[in-house]
Amino acid sequence: MRNNGANDMTKNERKPGGMSEQRQQRIRLEISREAARLFWEQGVAATTGEQIAAAVGLSVRTLWRYFRNKESCVEPVLAQDGEEFVALLRRWPRDVSLEDHLMEWAVNRTKDPDQQSFDQAVIKMTVLAEKEPDLRTAWLMTNDRIERALVEIFADRLRRSPDDIEVRLHAAAATAVVRVISEDVSAALMAGADPTSLGNTLGQMARAVHTATGGAVGDPVDP
């Protein structure tokens, strides 16, 4: 999904003095990467904001302008896979099943070499978030955001209101099972599992979503 940032120059809403959205995001990602590395190497508590700022070459004050607090520094890394997943669901055609859509994407995607090392960071943080309480909160918050996104997506697909309790229930259940599978896969990969067996992970997610929504989400729907 690294291929989607492609020249979407439709939003030229840059004000004088403001920097491009992309640049802001790149800095956030850069910070997040360094924070993840430090958290992994020394633990969260032992890592200071000063260290993170120094690692990326910013003043501490600026660091806190990009992130509300220390834990949220890793959110861009933690949210990576989730946002990829959400973006994928946004492009989900109505006449295609979830499993087919995910599988079709899986075979077509190309693995950017630079992306590889980044994926490592994602996996490390996901695993670390199982034990470190501060990272756990960040992980749960990113999943909370995913859930809100899924509410919109599901509401659209089911032609129901985002306020509909059924829709919100489906989104919550779907997000929960996707999260658990992500945790499970990350733990397996960290333990040295063969990444090729990961190919079926998306199929597992699709089936889990279908089950967790009582069959309401996953099948093709009327156009």
Next chain:
Amino acid sequence: MRNNGANDMTKNERKPGGMSEQRQQRIRLEISREAARLFWEQGVAATTGEQIAAAVGLSVRTLWRYFRNKESCVEPVLAQDGEEFVALLRRWPRDVSLEDHLMEWAVNRTKDPDQQSFDQAVIKMTVLAEKEPDLRTAWLMTNDRIERALVEIFADRLRRSPDDIEVRLHAAAATAVVRVISEDVSAALMAGADPTSLGNTLGQMARAVHTATGGAVGDPVDP
């Protein structure tokens, strides 16, 4: 569920100088109550640890010995309903459906007068947690703990391993839908809804759990 603290004096492991488990819990709850009140009245950011400590008559240092950080001060309040729910599920007979078990409990329970005002605090915090990010993390963390408890309970009921991915999926989905319904009900009550219509909330939860687990959890099972 106030009636379960009943004389479980089996754990007489009190060491000289140590205080009883109950006393510790009472203090934690007392702190939580005051924190919730202050958070509601002035907002989370505007409330200092010093204020909370003063309100309950403790030194600030002692406050931080009871709670790791400011947000977690409200966890006992936020966890109230959830722990009640978990305790209820622990007593869930194998030959009874979830809906029947919850409904039977609903009619038999007595509303402690002191409990009323406490419920108000629970509702307030649940609603406040929808907007205030710091409380949101606390709310998600309590639900994370509930999920872990449900893993054990479901594993036991399904006679499967707590490590079984299916079991964890069911627990995650179930916790998620129960959380959403709780949020929904709290918001409705806060908006002035009639509490009598709340009687069916447990039925709704039971059905939602049944659906979110693909029918795996909710029906009676073999003894």
Next chain:
DNA sequence: TGGACAACTGTCACTAAGTGACAATATAGC
């Protein structure tokens, strides 16, 4: 190309969160 203007960044001073150490105190068991 060269301002003009607004956003971005750094420095400084500050408040509040949270912790370690140690002495004082309270409590359970005898």
Next chain:
DNA sequence: GCTATATTGTCACTTAGTGACAGTTGTCCA
């Protein structure tokens, strides 16, 4: 009451995080 031990308070300290203000950088437009 006596004793051992957990609990609490006080003090000093580090770090998280913010507000204000000045300097810098990047964008838009002439």
